[in-house]
Amino acid sequence: xxxxxxxxxxxxxxxxxxxxxxxxxxxxxxxxxxxxxxxxxxxxxxxxxxxxxxxxxxxxxxxxxxxxxxxxxxxxxxxxxxxxxxxxxxxxxxxxxxxxxxxxxxxxxxxxxxxxxxxxxxxxxxxxxx
Amino acid sequence: xxxxxxxxxxxxxxxxxxxxxxxxxxxxxxxxxxxxxxxxxxxxxxxxxxxxxxxxxxxxxxxxxxxxxxxxxxxxxxxxxxxxxxxxxxxxxxxxxxxxxxxxxxxxxxxxxxxxxxxxxxxxxxxxxx
Amino acid sequence: xxxxxxxxxxxxxxxxxxxxxxxxxxxxxxxxxxxxxxxxxxxxxxxxxxxxxxxxxxxxxxxxxxxxxxxxxxxxxxxxxxxxxxxxxxxxxxxxxxxxxxxxxxxxxxxxxxxxxxxxxxxxxxxxxx
Amino acid sequence: xxxxxxxxxxxxxxxxxxxxxxxxxxxxxxxxxxxxxxxxxxxxxxxxxxxxxxxxxxxxxxxxxxxxxxxxxxxxxxxxxxxxxxxxxxxxxxxxxxxxxxxxxxxxxxxxxxxxxxxxxxxxxxxxxx
Amino acid sequence: xxxxxxxxxxxxxxxxxxxxxxxxxxxxxxxxxxxxxxxxxxxxxxxxxxxxxxxxxxxxxxxxxxxxxxxxxxxxxxxxxxxxxxxxxxxxxxxxxxxxxxxxxxxxxxxxxxxxxxxxxxxxxxxxxx
Amino acid sequence: xxxxxxxxxxxxxxxxxxxxxxxxxxxxxxxxxxxxxxxxxxxxxxxxxxxxxxxxxxxxxxxxxxxxxxxxxxxxxxxxxxxxxxxxxxxxxxxxxxxxxxxxxxxxxxxxxxxxxxxxxxxxxxxxxx
Numbered sequence: 001x002x003x004x005x006x007x008x009x010x011x012x013x014x015x016x017x018x019x020x021x022x023x024x025x026x027x028x029x030x031x032x033x034x035x036x037x038x039x040x041x042x043x044x045x046x047x048x049x050x051x052x053x054x055x056x057x058x059x060x061x062x063x064x065x066x067x068x069x070x071x072x073x074x075x076x077x078x079x080x081x082x083x084x085x086x087x088x089x090x091x092x093x094x095x096x097x098x099x100x101x102x103x104x105x106x107x108x109x110x111x112x113x114x115x116x117x118x119x120x121x122x123x124x125x126x127x128x129x130x
Numbered sequence: 131x132x133x134x135x136x137x138x139x140x141x142x143x144x145x146x147x148x149x150x151x152x153x154x155x156x157x158x159x160x161x162x163x164x165x166x167x168x169x170x171x172x173x174x175x176x177x178x179x180x181x182x183x184x185x186x187x188x189x190x191x192x193x194x195x196x197x198x199x200x201x202x203x204x205x206x207x208x209x210x211x212x213x214x215x216x217x218x219x220x221x222x223x224x225x226x227x228x229x230x231x232x233x234x235x236x237x238x239x240x241x242x243x244x245x246x247x248x249x250x251x252x253x254x255x256x257x258x259x260x
Numbered sequence: 261x262x263x264x265x266x267x268x269x270x271x272x273x274x275x276x277x278x279x280x281x282x283x284x285x286x287x288x289x290x291x292x293x294x295x296x297x298x299x300x301x302x303x304x305x306x307x308x309x310x311x312x313x314x315x316x317x318x319x320x321x322x323x324x325x326x327x328x329x330x331x332x333x334x335x336x337x338x339x340x341x342x343x344x345x346x347x348x349x350x351x352x353x354x355x356x357x358x359x360x361x362x363x364x365x366x367x368x369x370x371x372x373x374x375x376x377x378x379x380x381x382x383x384x385x386x387x388x389x390x
Numbered sequence: 391x392x393x394x395x396x397x398x399x400x401x402x403x404x405x406x407x408x409x410x411x412x413x414x415x416x417x418x419x420x421x422x423x424x425x426x427x428x429x430x431x432x433x434x435x436x437x438x439x440x441x442x443x444x445x446x447x448x449x450x451x452x453x454x455x456x457x458x459x460x461x462x463x464x465x466x467x468x469x470x471x472x473x474x475x476x477x478x479x480x481x482x483x484x485x486x487x488x489x490x491x492x493x494x495x496x497x498x499x500x501x502x503x504x505x506x507x508x509x510x511x512x513x514x515x516x517x518x519x520x
Numbered sequence: 521x522x523x524x525x526x527x528x529x530x531x532x533x534x535x536x537x538x539x540x541x542x543x544x545x546x547x548x549x550x551x552x553x554x555x556x557x558x559x560x561x562x563x564x565x566x567x568x569x570x571x572x573x574x575x576x577x578x579x580x581x582x583x584x585x586x587x588x589x590x591x592x593x594x595x596x597x598x599x600x601x602x603x604x605x606x607x608x609x610x611x612x613x614x615x616x617x618x619x620x621x622x623x624x625x626x627x628x629x630x631x632x633x634x635x636x637x638x639x640x641x642x643x644x645x646x647x648x649x650x
Numbered sequence: 651x652x653x654x655x656x657x658x659x660x661x662x663x664x665x666x667x668x669x670x671x672x673x674x675x676x677x678x679x680x681x682x683x684x685x686x687x688x689x690x691x692x693x694x695x696x697x698x699x700x701x702x703x704x705x706x707x708x709x710x711x712x713x714x715x716x717x718x719x720x721x722x723x724x725x726x727x728x729x730x731x732x733x734x735x736x737x738x739x740x741x742x743x744x745x746x747x748x749x750x751x752x753x754x755x756x757x758x759x760x761x762x763x764x765x766x767x768x769x770x771x772x773x774x775x776x777x778x779x780x
Contacts, residue, residue: 105368109365109366
């Protein structure tokens with residue numbers, strides 16, 4: 001269960017899911033890369049490369065990353081791609097068409113992840129509004 | 131890790147997992163459906179239909195939904211079907227036979243979800259006792 | 261791709277999917293158990309126990325095994341449970357309600373397995389008619 | 391193992407994977423829909439709707455369906471979306487960028503499905519050349 | 521999202537992830553086994569047996585359990601095997617080679633679980649240092 | 651269903667599963683790499699690196715690759731690692747301890763893949779005997 005599911009009463013830890021997500025991700029990536037395992041370094045490196053502009057535009061690639069994360073049901077991967085989708089000016093209407101395909105192909109088992117994804121997306125848009 | 135795993139000392143946020151689950155689910159479903167994506171609306175709609183009385187009784191269908199959620203390892207889906215199983219007067223003994231099949235077919239990787247399911251089931255029965 | 265997908269012209273290898281399935285399964289189980297690995301022997305043994313009459317009837321348990329196999333998308337597991345469902349006089353109408361839940365929870369990714377399941381189910385019923 | 395993996399010597403059964411795939415799919419879908427299960431009918435119906443032109447173009451949606459099928463590792467679903475990608479004039483270069491994301495997100499476990507996907511894609515292009 | 525992801529400011533609930541994990545696991549296992557379901561009892565029993573010294577040493581078996589838990593993406597299963605790896609004196613360098621294979625075979629979808637695994641591993645080593 | 655499941659009467663196509671597997675794999679890898687997609691090239695490259703001698707011996711790493719392939723239920727990946735296990739002189743007794751962990755962690759859904767794995771392993775040993 002995500003931190004955000006616990007209600008919105010606690011406005012300290014709970015009201016900044018995007019910031020918390022980014023901080024934890026950055027801290028642990030740094031910890032992981034300082035270990036100096038060649039295979040892991042390369043996997044992290046390719047990850048940056050695969051979403052670059054190519055025959056397909058960055059925006060399409062981010063949607064591909066998002067839908068993959070949804071059908072494989074990984075909340076943190078979904079959050080990462082939502083941040084990228086937000087940076088790439090994907091609209092909420094476009095996003096829901098990705099969500100629709102994910103829920104259809106992956107089944108209703110995806111719905112709880114879908115709920116958390118929408119909540120995170122709304123948080124991303126609220127942050128922007130501040 | 132579920133909120134309930136963090137111990138039972140905090141009797142405010144922790145003692146009402148069923149209520150919290152239902153509130154979050156209702157709130158996010160409303161948010162999702164207000165977006166008006168036809169495919170998503172239809173998936174949500176079918177979901178209500180599939181568990182209705184038919185050639186198979188409602189009780190059997192809820193057990194089918196539960197075992198599917200367990201082998202696919204989705205805590206929130208498990209919780210939803212446990213609530214429905216509780217409403218349909220399924221006994222703890224029957225439930226454990228479903229859990230047994232889920233752990234056997236899905237493997238010991240299901241066990242942590244099984245633990246959380248039992249904890250939620252006990253919370254459902256305690257709520258009733260109040 | 262299943263053998264049956266390759267058309268029905270070859271009436272030697274193709275026309276007896278049920279028999280072939282059972283023969284291969286029996287032969288390999290025998291080979292596996294002759295190896296005398298205690299953990300494997302016990303897993304095979306529990307498997308027989310879990311589907312016995314208990315608080316839930318055998319028929320319900322077979323449907324639970326079937327729906328689990330479908331959402332986890334294992335053709336041979338589906339076939340095994342279809343044989344058991346057939347032995348337990350489950351009707352085609354009941355079966356399709358299980359398939360409906362499997363396709364809904366597991367998503368359209370389940371459909372190709374659903375097609376092969378229906379084909380095998382029809383073969384089971386044809387064999388009976390002979 | 392797909393029929394095409396068994397070598398190319400048999401130029402009867404092996405040389406028309408696309409045609410065989412379509413024939414089996416059409417035949418079994420017809421069989422399934424004649425059963426008249428409402429939930430299943432609706433799932434099949436939504437499936438047609440989800441990939442229609444919307445806020446996102448058809449081409450992008452087909453790529454989303456393809457990448458989902460790859461990370462969930464369903465050969466027949468991959469084949470279906472490859473046919474649709476081919477109809478929508480997706481280039482081999484674009485396709486390989488989708489494959490790259492699928493193999494990266496889904497892991498090397500996807501590679502055998504990737505091999506069969508490339509083989510099917512080449513068959514689609516050969517058919518066209520005839 | 522794990523409790524530990526919420527930052528390290530709260531030194532009461534957050535600073536003892538290992539202890540909390542063990543306490544919850546022990547409490548729920550006890551609750552589960554008191555239900556007296558034969559199949560479940562046997563599954564729990566086999567679980568203890570499978571990791572015993574055999575043709576393969578305990579250490580190798582724990583690494584097999586760990587890598588399986590990682591590619592199947594079960595945080596609690598990963599934590600359990602990390603505790604066992606720690607007891608069996610596996611080094612951080614060895615562990616990262618297991619993590620590398622898990623991330624490669626299972627894909628980048630494994631990375632969030634990898635982050636949480638490293639965090640838990642560091643907690644295990646800190647506990648020891650106290 | 652694998653080609654080998656169709657019985658052993660056809661001593662042309664069926665009696666050389668190892669050779670067929672290797673030929674198809676080599677042919678398709680060559681086809682894939684000629685496409686010159688940088689991300690894919692790198693993934694294939696890392697794959698070779700991850701199983702090299704390191705803090706853990708090659709033999710242990712191959713067992714890790716095998717158990718991962720089994721719990722993720724990919725027949726071709728299992729075959730690949732069985733070939734490598736065979737080259738690294740892993741005994742049948744050791745192998746069955748890996749299979750036991752895979753069937754326990756991954757559940758009985760793994761059993762059909764386990765059957766095909768044993769059949770392929772026996773073929774590997776027979777080839778050697780020739």
